[in-house]
Amino acid sequence: xxxxxxxxxxxxxxxxxxxxxxxxxxxxxxxxxxxxxxxxxxxxxxxxxxxxxxxxxxxxxxxxxxxxxxxxxxxxxxxxxxxxxxxxxxxxxxxxxxxxxxxxxxxxxxxxxxxxxxxxxxxxxxxxxxxxxxxxxxxxxxxxxxxxxxx
Amino acid sequence: xxxxxxxxxxxxxxxxxxxxxxxxxxxxxxxxxxxxxxxxxxxxxxxxxxxxxxxxxxxxxxxxxxxxxxxxxxxxxxxxxxxxxxxxxxxxxxxxxxxxxxxxxxxxxxxxxxxxxxxxxxxxxxxxxxxxxxxxxxxxxxxxxxxxxxxxxxxxxxxxxxxxxxxxxxxxxxxxxxxxxxxxxxxxxxxxxxxxxxxxxxxxxxxxxxxxxxxxxxxxxxxxxxxxxxxxxxxxxxxxxxxxxxxxxxxxxxxxxxxxxxxxxxxxxxxxxxxxxxxxxxxxxxxxxxxxxxxxxxxxxxxxxxxxxxxxxxxxxxxxxxxxxxxxxxxxxxxxxxxxxxxxxxxxxxxxxxxxxxxxxxxxxxxxxxxxxxxxxxxxxxxxxxxxxxxxxxxxxxxxxxxxxxxxxxxxxxxxxxxxxxxxxxxxxxxxxxxxxxxxxxxxxxxxx
Numbered sequence: 087x088x089x090x091x092x093x094x095x096x097x098x099x100x101x102x103x104x105x106x107x108x109x110x111x112x113x114x115x116x117x118x119x120x121x122x123x124x125x126x127x128x129x130x131x132x133x134x135x136x137x138x139x140x141x142x143x144x145x146x147x148x149x150x151x152x153x154x155x156x157x158x159x160x161x162x163x164x165x166x167x168x169x170x171x172x173x174x175x176x177x178x179x180x181x182x183x184x185x186x187x188x189x190x191x192x193x194x195x196x197x198x199x200x201x202x203x204x205x206x207x208x209x210x211x212x213x214x215x216x217x218x219x220x221x222x223x224x225x226x227x228x229x230x231x232x233x234x235x236x237x
Numbered sequence: 238x239x240x241x242x243x244x245x246x247x248x249x250x251x252x253x254x255x256x257x258x259x260x261x262x263x264x265x266x267x268x269x270x271x272x273x274x275x276x277x278x279x280x281x282x283x284x285x286x287x288x289x290x291x292x293x294x295x296x297x298x299x300x301x302x303x304x305x306x307x308x309x310x311x312x313x314x315x316x317x318x319x320x321x322x323x324x325x326x327x328x329x330x331x332x333x334x335x336x337x338x339x340x341x342x343x344x345x346x347x348x349x350x351x352x353x354x355x356x357x358x359x360x361x362x363x364x365x366x367x368x369x370x371x372x373x374x375x376x377x378x379x380x381x382x383x384x385x386x387x388x389x390x391x392x393x394x395x396x397x398x399x400x401x402x403x404x405x406x407x408x409x410x411x412x413x414x415x416x417x418x419x420x421x422x423x424x425x426x427x428x429x430x431x432x433x434x435x436x437x438x439x440x441x442x443x444x445x446x447x448x449x450x451x452x453x454x455x456x457x458x459x460x461x462x463x464x465x466x467x468x469x470x471x472x473x474x475x476x477x478x479x480x481x482x483x484x485x486x487x488x489x490x491x492x493x494x495x496x497x498x499x500x501x502x503x504x505x506x507x508x509x510x511x512x513x514x515x516x517x518x519x520x521x522x523x524x525x526x527x528x529x530x531x532x533x534x535x536x537x538x539x540x541x542x543x544x545x546x547x548x549x550x551x552x553x554x555x556x557x558x559x560x561x562x563x564x565x566x567x568x569x570x571x572x573x574x575x576x577x578x579x580x581x582x583x584x585x586x587x588x589x590x591x592x593x594x595x596x597x598x599x600x601x602x603x604x605x606x607x608x609x610x611x612x613x614x615x616x617x618x619x620x621x622x623x624x625x626x627x628x629x630x631x632x633x634x635x636x637x638x639x640x641x642x643x644x645x646x647x648x649x650x651x652x653x654x655x656x657x658x659x660x661x662x663x664x665x666x667x668x669x670x671x672x673x674x675x676x677x678x679x680x681x682x683x684x685x686x
Contacts, residue, residue: 163301163302163305164286164287164288164301164302164303164305164306164309165305165309166309196301196302196304196305196308197301197304197305197308197335199301221309221310223286223287223288223306224271224286224287224288224289224290224296224302225271225287225289225290226287
């Protein structure tokens, strides 16, 4: 397998939701796993309670992606972060996908009330920072959006 | 016992509650605004959740975010501290609906004592002496008002029913200014508390402010602790408190303590709270108000009686039984507390937030510091200016005065201004030394404020 091909696989993982990739051919095989996945049998709340910390609590001064400054969508409330309306629905947005200003990108549930999270900008989602069903605190970064127009 | 308590507060009281939880083996959740990310209570708690931007209305008063923080962390109880949501019946009600234990009395007790007019009426009915005055809200155009005011006898004070902590009051010395004073008081009350109801009380001249800590379980047992004297005030804000009071003997203590218990029982009060009285020069005392929360000055009682009121409050909220009577509570010497605020006492107490460049806290025998400040901490401008409480205990009042003078001298802080200079003056003053001081002490002897 050539370095170029491995690079292509890495790009694929980086720019999408893919967590694990296994590729096999006649002469080679490769297995790649995303480094920041904490696979767990426990529910997100249980895990978070055990760790005693909400993910994404460490502060970033200016969010960056590939050397570019990106816009953060921050949580407006405290609650549980959901990527879709329900488990029967597909996620509202995907990494790499485009969004327009005012578009619904997530739902946060607090005290049985669902609150829409809307994108304040137009651009491309370069990173989704919170896993589905995980708790979030006020001001926590949820999405990184690249607002720069492609040249 | 509760497994995890969320502390819906900040500053020194949040630190205090976390300490009590640590000793009881209870996990803690701190909530904080964006301005309090580096706060001590956040560092000390097992978990922390950011609940909003700096302004209190969006964070420490943000009920949905606080309840949500409790839900997502699995907290089974919330301790509201003092101020903020501590006496908010809506918050207590929401906690109940969400099956989270509110560590404090019932929402009914909070509501009854929170409405000052209703509380006065209740006390009057229970045969408890109240400050002479009205027990109904005033109507500005009521022709009877001048007559009522005259009967009570000038000078009088107009107070807001939803007020408390010394806020929303106006003194009236003669009938000429009565109507204007009522109108202004109503407008101010509406703006500050959302409720324009006001009532009249006789202004007791040269009073002493004596309060009784009480503790009550849900089985009907209520006890009183030896009194705290909180007479040294500036613009109705307490600056120095002591326990026991230099003017209260055992007989008066028993008499007032029993009345305090009666007052608490009349609203089926549980956990801890404080009944405030006014003591006049003749030795007559009157119910002023009840504070249905843990108070700022609780450490004075803790030092004098060698008890832990915050642990007790949590245990009582856990439906435990009180294991002692009022008579069992001993008095161990004498204690004094100074509330240190980040204010410039030479510039009319201008708030002095900012970075603490260096800090050395007092220590040694009989000295306790309850604080959230640390070397390098930046005091934010958005909240209450209380930054530390210096509490001392001595074998007698004279020793505790000497001890407090020493402690204030040892307290070294640079980068911000504090009220230490004025408290130093108070503790040096021979009127304070004699114990023969009234609520006008600071105005009369220290400052012309």
